[in-house]
Amino acid sequence: MSRTGISEIGPDGYGLHMSIPFDLWGQRGWANTEVAGETHYAKEIRGLLGKDFKASGSEISVTAQLMPEPQNKHDRNAVGVWSGGRQLGYLPREEAARYSPVLTALTAQGWLPQVGARVWGSEWSDYDERQASFRGSVQLDLAEPHMLVPANMPPAGDYRLLPTGNAIQVTGEEKHLDTLAPLLRPEGECWAYTTVHEVVEQPTRTSRSIVEVRIDGGRVGQLTPKMSSELLPAIRHLAEQCIHTAARAVVKGNRIKTEVVLYAARAHELPESWLRTAVPATPATASSAPASGEPSPGLDVASAASRTHGAIPPPPTGIRFAVPPDWPQPPPGWMPPTGWRPDPSWPAAPEQWQWWVPTWD
Template sequence: MGAKGLDEFETTALLVPEPANRHDPYAVVVLVQHETVGYLPRNDAVRYQALLRHLTTSGFVARVPCRIRGGQFTDHDYDRNGNLAPIERFSARVTVALGEPHLCLPMNTPPQELHVVLPHGGAIQVSGEEHHLTEIKPLLQAEGESYAYATLHEMSDSSGRTVKQLVEVRLDGKRVGQLTPKMSGELLPAIRHLDAMGHMAVSRAKLRGNHLKAEVTLYCARAHELPHDWPGPLGHARPDVQTEPEAPTVGDSSSESPAATGFHAPIPPKPTRIRFVAPPGWPPAPEGWEPPPGWLPDPTWPRAPENWSFWVAE
């Protein structure tokens, strides 16, 4: 059996529960470009059922990284005369990336103020968490780890002989620690840049611990790792829901155009008597929802196809 023309590519898939499935009420269909490519294994479907149904009832659909590998291969089978003969077949394998169920959704929501979530990056340990266990405990889970949105703020530290500018880390507006002078220097340029634009800096944070001890770790890009045109055009921020929080994509910084950087251009104004249509790979818009003025899609969502019509006639 020989393979030929084997291809592999990465994309995103939607996971949609099918409670009315007559074979299995826990079935979860996997969609790529809104076409069914398979189902989650039953054990996984059961584990993620509560999470996926929660997203569905909230008007969202889970979107996850997906890899597809397939192509033509030569096999052998018996023909009508009973002779063994070569036959061409097509085979494909679809793999999706899923975090643990308790890590798929943040324990809090992003701030209501205008904000930008920093692109994913290496781990940055927060210090001083031992003094803020009361603020961290409500966001911990029984599994011993969770993730949340943390806001980053510049602060002055005058505890030493000289005044130092550090990064203060907050969860839901409450201080939970700060970064070392070295790590603060890695993030302050980005924080100041956003502040000058009237936006708050937000980072994904992983929380670990229990009622006795906890630690907070940020996962965000340092200032020198950001594209030269970051953060691109800014509009009204919208909470993002992901099922793989530590695997967002980062746009190519080799060009200034929105299509090359991974950032989106603003949605065109809505004409009259039509409705908004989300492109393939975006979470379906709840019934009656329309993008508010200046709204921008999540930078990690797939870019809309060229000449995509965001509005259609009723």
């Protein structure tokens, strides 16, 4: 998106507000994908570093948005990198060609793809010291294109996604190859939503609780008793609120050997903020990107809007979207994309508000 494009999606209240931030999956906690064109955006990078910038070198971690630019006259696959309302550069041309399809599909459904980023800059003076020169660089925490979004839909009903944590091996997958088969990919791996459930086994005279792992409602394995004990307190905590516990997982292999690995924080690793805000996630449809869940700011925004306004009903034919009083006016003909939620800062819609009216009104 050009500089003009990014300014067009903010002032009317329906650009960035109507795009739900989506934390791309597969982030590992370190940034190693270089951004191109930083020299053309030195002023913006320097501004992002703020007043604490040190000429000898400063580094900050930020959240960066990836904005496809299909109308870019130089490269229709161009992907701009933004943060704090500033453009910082672009994905390199070869990388943009690989990433543009999945990022474009996300933005077309009203999502705003974002990742963690490392921003660095330094400044030095010319020999005559009449003018200082700035050098900046930006790196992204970006997984391979096929690992940016989960391969399946979010769980049905109210659920909460555990924060990402270290790998937890699932056992017994060999008994459930038919359930796992739809998730097998040519790349050999994919991310998937799982749900984790407490079940009681009675192998001997005494019973014990273990964690059963399911994908799309079907059992795909379980955790060992020791690893089960690491997740059971969180599962029980959410169960008391009638909320399912979900976790990210990598499914990899082929039709004769498949394994599932959870990436979920253990109970003792859960931050207090997560425990205080144990509210249901907002499921998305298969045609849109699934909501990313904790610790995604996007889920916080969507959940807050859901609690304030409620879900927007789907439109019938021959209608238009009716904007409640005191909401920003959208562009002519605008319709809420799948999964869209009002910005939580907007006033609540009047009780029993008629969201859809005939086009001839």
